Amino acid sequence: MPLYPDIKKGRGLTAIDAVTSILVLLLVIQMWLLTATLDAFLAGHVETATPAAIVSGILFVACFLMYRFVTHVDHQARTGR
Amino acid sequence: MRDQLEKEPLWRDEFSISKGDERYVGRRQLAKFLTLGSLGMFAGNVWILVKSWLRRPATYTPATVARAGEIPVGGVKLFQYPAPGNQCIMVRTAEDSYVAYSQKCTHLSCAVYYSPAQDRLECPCHQGYFSIRDGSVLQGPPTRPLPRVLLDRRGDDLVAIRMEPEL
Numbered sequence: 001m002p003l004y005p006d007i008k009k010g011r012g013l014t015a016i017d018a019v020t021s022i023l024v025l026l027l028v029i030q031m032w033l034l035t036a037t038l039d040a041f042l043a044g045h046v047e048t049a050t051p052a053a054i055v056s057g058i059l060f061v062a063c064f065l066m067y068r069f070v071t072h073v074d075h076q077a078r079t080g081r
Numbered sequence: 082m083r084d085q086l087e088k089e090p091l092w093r094d095e096f097s098i099s100k101g102d103e104r105y106v107g108r109r110q111l112a113k114f115l116t117l118g119s120l121g122m123f124a125g126n127v128w129i130l131v132k133s134w135l136r137r138p139a140t141y142t143p144a145t146v147a148r149a150g151e152i153p154v155g156g157v158k159l160f161q162y163p164a165p166g167n168q169c170i171m172v173r174t175a176e177d178s179y180v181a182y183s184q185k186c187t188h189l190s191c192a193v194y195y196s197p198a199q200d201r202l203e204c205p206c207h208q209g210y211f212s213i214r215d216g217s218v219l220q221g222p223p224t225r226p227l228p229r230v231l232l233d234r235r236g237d238d239l240v241a242i243r244m245e246p247e248l
Contacts, residue, residue: 020115039225042187042225050133052126053130060120063115067112067116
C-alpha cells in the first residue's frame with residue numbers, strides 16, 4: 001500500500017481541524033450577536049434587529065459553506081479522489 | 082444464518098466505521114453540530130427581527146398614583162402601572178421632586194427597593210444597584226437601566242403618563 005493515501009488523509013484532517021476552529025469562532029460571534037441584540041431589543045432599541053439578523057445570516061451561510069467543505073474533504077479522503 | 086452471524090458480528094452493522102475513519106466521523110459530526118448551532122443563532126436573530134416588526138407602539142392611560150405630599154421626603158410608594166401586575170416604585174427624592182421606576186430588576190426581575198442611606202435602588206438578589214436620578218446601572222449584573230415611569234403633576238395629583246422605554 002503506498003504512503004500517498006495516508007498523507008492525503010493527514011492533510012484532510014488538518015484542513016478539517018482548521019475549518020472546525022473557524023466554525024467555533026463564528027459560532028461564538030453569533031452567540032455574542034444574539035445576546036447583544038436581545039439585550040438591545042429588551043431595552044427598547046429595535047433598530048439593531050435588522051443589521052444583526054443580516055450579519056447572523058451571513059455568518060450562518062459561511063458556516064454552512066465550511067460544513068460543505070468538511071464533507072467534501074472527508075469524501076475525498078475516503079475515496080482517495 | 083449462524084455461519085453468517087459468526088462471520089459478521091451484529092455490532093459491525095451498528096458501527097460500520099473502520100477504525101481509521103473514526104477520526105473523520107467525529108470531526109464531521111462536530112462540524113455538523115456547529116453548523117446547526119449557527120442555524121439556531123440565526124433563527125434567534127430572525128425571531129427578534131420579527132418581534133420588532135410586530136411590535137406596536139404602546140398606548141398608556143394616565144393614572145393617578147399618589148397625591149403630592151402623601152409620602153415624606155425619602156419615602157416610597159408602590160403602585161402598579163401601566164397594567165395591574167406591573168409593579169412600580171415611586172420615591173420622593175426632595176421636597177418637590179418625585180421619581181418612579183418599574184420595580185422589576187432588568188437582570189432577573191427581582192423586586193428592587195430604595196435604600197435611603199445609599200440613595201439608590203438596590204436589587205437584593207444579585208446586588209444590582211441603580212441610580213435614583215435616572216435609573217441607570219451603577220453596579221452589578223444588570224446591563225439595562227430600569228424603565229422609568231414619567232410623572233406629571235396635575236394639581237395635587239401625581240399622574241403616571243407613560244413608560245420610558247416603552248414596555
